[in-house]
Amino acid sequence: MLSAEEKILLQQVREKLKSHEEEIGSAALERMFITYPQTKTYFPHFDLSHGSAQIKGHGKKVADALANAIQSVDNLSQSLSALSDLHAYNLRVDPVNFKARGGWGCSRGAETRLALQLLSQCLQVVLASTFGKEFTPEVHAAFDKFLSGVAAVLAEKYR
Amino acid sequence: MVHWTAEEKQLISSVWSRVSVEQCGGEALARLLIVYPWTQRFFESFGNLSSPTAILGNPKVRAHGKKVLTSFGEAIKNLDNLKATYTRLSELHCDKLHVDPENFRV
Numbered sequence: 001m002l003s004a005e006e007k008i009l010l011q012q013v014r015e016k017l018k019s020h021e022e023e024i025g026s027a028a029l030e031r032m033f034i035t036y037p038q039t040k041t042y043f044p045h046f047d048l049s050h051g052s053a054q055i056k057g058h059g060k061k062v063a064d065a066l067a068n069a070i071q072s073v074d075n076l077s078q079s080l081s082a083l084s085d086l087h088a089y090n091l092r093v094d095p096v097n098f099k100a101r102g103g104w105g106c107s108r109g110a111e112t113r114l115a116l117q118l119l120s121q122c123l124q125v126v127l128a129s130t131f132g133k134e135f136t137p138e139v140h141a142a143f144d145k146f147l148s149g150v151a152a153v154l155a156e157k158y159r
Numbered sequence: 160m161v162h163w164t165a166e167e168k169q170l171i172s173s174v175w176s177r178v179s180v181e182q183c184g185g186e187a188l189a190r191l192l193i194v195y196p197w198t199q200r201f202f203e204s205f206g207n208l209s210s211p212t213a214i215l216g217n218p219k220v221r222a223h224g225k226k227v228l229t230s231f232g233e234a235i236k237n238l239d240n241l242k243a244t245y246t247r248l249s250e251l252h253c254d255k256l257h258v259d260p261e262n263f264r265v
Contacts, residue, residue: 137186137211141194 002073002149006142010070013143016131025127031122039115042078052130066123069150080153087112090159116151123147163184164240184224189215201258 002010017024032039033048046054065083070077124143128135163171192199193211203209205219214220230248237244252258 080239137190137193137215141211144194 002142002145005138006145007073009139009142010073010146012134013071013127014067015138015147016127017063017070020130021063021067022056022060024123025061025063026056027059027126027130028061028119028122029055029062031121031125035122036115039118042115043124062119066147066150070146073146073149076149076153077156080150084154084156099104113151113155116154120144120147120151168238171235171238175232178228180228180232181221181225184226184228185221186215186224188224188227189217189220192220198262201256219252 030050033043040048046052046058048055065080069076069080077084123134124140124147127143128140189211192202192208192214198210202223205217205223207213208220209215234241234244239261
């Protein structure tokens with residue numbers, strides 16, 4: 001659960017997100033694809049080259065969704081419900097992984113949670129490098145807690 | 160075992176040469192204890208860890224952070240021989256400190 005102070009700090013993060021949506025979102029995605037190449041398997045239909053329009057577009061969507069989620073942080077399960085279905089459904093039908101593992105359910109949910117953790121790491125790296133000292137340990141802690149909550153909700157439809 | 164390309168080793172060394180081990184070490188360990196408070200259980204002898212300010216200012220945290228990053232520096236100089244370089248530390252973390260390796264991930 002987030003404390004009152006943490007929610008205030010999240011509002012600061014939200015302002016940053018809203019003012020640099022495409023920049024932050026696409027930088028985080030790119031870092032994730034480069035640093036953790038296994039995450040590319042979730043985007044077989046994307047052009048993943050540097051600066052691709054699809055990465056920019058998707059990055060903007062991700063940052064925007066996070067900014068909105070911050071506004072409804074007390075009710076993530078409901079506010080992210082549609083995205084939760086989308087991630088559960090889309091990620092399940094990835095043909096590469098489906099064939100290799102033959103499966104849905106638990107192991108896919110665990111993989112998704114891991115992938116989302118990796119994206120969370122990359123988002124934090126981008127925020128830290130863009131905002132330097134403003135990304136204080138307190139802001140870092142609040143944002144990390146928030147991202148864990150988001151990842152849990154997005155992966156919850158697997159069980 | 161992980162293997163790094165020549166280019167990756169170059170990148171690692173060049174980033175590392177700009178790191179102030181004392182300053183970054185202290186702050187990195189402090190952030191660990193602040194952002195993931197359950198890790199404080201390994202540092203109960205460090206004294207006051209009651210708030211982010213206390214943790215950031217705690218001299219034992221700073222000293223230990225410096226130790227950790229100094230050790231990273233050693234590792235970076237010995238990337239081709241990491242396993243041997245870290246044998247003693249691995250045993251320490253496993254046999255004496257009982258740290259779940261889950262804590263070592265990203």
